[in-house]
Amino acid sequence: MSRQVTLMPSLLEHIAFSGLLALPLSKKPKWILGLCWVAAIPDLDIFLGLHRAAFHSLITLLPVCTVLVITAHYLRPTFFAPALFVSFCLLSHTLFDFLGGFVAILWPLIPASFQLNIYILIVNTGTGLIPQLVIEPFIAPLTEVTAPSTGLLLAPFDVVFSLIFLTLTINKAWPNLWSSLRSRLRSPT
Ligand SMILES: [Zn+2]
Incomplete structure (x- = not known):
C-alpha cells in the first residue's frame, strides 16, 4: 500500500536549504547572504491564486534562469556566479516542494500537478529488516493543488x-x- 507524504517547506527552510547547499561551492559567501531570500520568491504566486504553479513551473523558471545566466555571462561576467546562485535558489525551491508535495511543474503546458515521494522503507521479512528505496510518483488535477500555507515562519526547526x-x-x-x-x-577602549 502506498503512503502519500505531504511536506510543506516553509519560506525559511527554502532560504536556508538553498544557502547551505551552495555554501561549500561558494568562494564569496557574502553573495549567499545577500541573495538567499530569492529562494522565497516562487511562493509569491499564492497572490495570483496559482500557488505551486505560476512561479513554481519549470516552464516559467527555466527561461528566466537561462536568460539571467546567459546575460550575466556575456554582459556582466562579475555577476555570473550570483546569477547562477539566484537560478539555483529558484529551481531548488521547486525541487524541494516537488519532493513531498504537489507542484504544477509543467504549468501552463500541462495543467496538472505532480508529486514525487522518495524515501527508505524498512521492510520486516520475518528473518530480518531490509531497507527498500521507494519512489512514488503522483499526479492530480491542477484544481486539487492545495495551498494551505507555506508553513510557520518561526517553527522551532526553522x-x-x-x-x-x-x-x-x-x-x-x-x-x-x-x-x-x-x-x-x-580589551575595551
Ligand atoms: Zn513553494
Whole structure:
C-alpha cells in the first residue's frame, strides 16, 4: 500500500536549504547572504491564486534562469556566479516542494500537478529488516493543488536550521569576525 507524504517547506527552510547547499561551492559567501531570500520568491504566486504553479513551473523558471545566466555571462561576467546562485535558489525551491508535495511543474503546458515521494522503507521479512528505496510518483488535477500555507515562519526547526545556516555562512564570509569581536570585548577602549 502506498503512503502519500505531504511536506510543506516553509519560506525559511527554502532560504536556508538553498544557502547551505551552495555554501561549500561558494568562494564569496557574502553573495549567499545577500541573495538567499530569492529562494522565497516562487511562493509569491499564492497572490495570483496559482500557488505551486505560476512561479513554481519549470516552464516559467527555466527561461528566466537561462536568460539571467546567459546575460550575466556575456554582459556582466562579475555577476555570473550570483546569477547562477539566484537560478539555483529558484529551481531548488521547486525541487524541494516537488519532493513531498504537489507542484504544477509543467504549468501552463500541462495543467496538472505532480508529486514525487522518495524515501527508505524498512521492510520486516520475518528473518530480518531490509531497507527498500521507494519512489512514488503522483499526479492530480491542477484544481486539487492545495495551498494551505507555506508553513510557520518561526517553527522551532526553522529557527535552528536558519541559525545554523547564518552561523556557517557568516563564519565563511568573515572568518576573523568572531576572534576580532572576542579581542574587542576583552580589551575595551
Ligand atoms: Zn513553494
